[in-house]
Amino acid sequence: MEIINKIAKIREKLDLYGKPYITEELLQKLLDKFAPNYSITNLSNLWLITPIKRWKVYINNKYNAFVNSFVVGDLYMWDDLYIFWWLWVYNRYSLTEQVAEWQTIYNTKISWKKIIWNSKFIFVRQRENFFYWWKKEKFEEYSYNIMTIERAFIQMIKEWKDFSNLPYWINKDKLLKFALKYAPKTIISKIEKLCI
Secondary structure, eight states, X not given: OHHHHHHHHHHHHHHHHOOSEEEHHHHHHHHHHHOTTOOHHHHHHXXXXXXXXXXXXXXXXXXXXXXXXXXXXXXXXXXXXXXXXXXXXXXXXXXXXXXOSSEEXXXXXXXXXXXXXXXXXXXXXXXXXXXXXXXXXXXTTEEEEEXXXXXXXXXXXXXXXXXXXXXXXSOHHHHHHHHHHHSOHHHHHHHXXXXX
């Protein structure tokens, strides 16, 4: 009976916490105070939390609102260099209507697929010089690295997608400036034609 009460107390505290992500440090404090015979692994096995980055941060499964997959990806990558890219980002910038089921994270360390909670990620390893022309976007108190719309547009042209005109939501001056700095000559000429 006492064991059930301890777990019920942890459930209640996670519910009252009211945030989607919880650190290992805070979880350990809860366990030390209300259920000292339990571990973080026990809470995970009981589906009260889901690991994002073991021994660092977890999803609070008692949180009933939106869990942002961009933030989940950022928390998984922790302090490593990365950017969100490819179809998910193209769709987000309205450059394609194709909807991606998996989000692609380019990084300097890992290449594999991983599902965390309801977020599906493809991790692609790249050299450090690949990581330019990205920005940080904020979501509540969190932020994540994402390719800029101009770089996404140039990348789509590199992948042989044809555009008959420049989408109005892309900054022409910024696009030209960055294309001249980073893009190959064939891409520059295509962009210059679109910007006339």
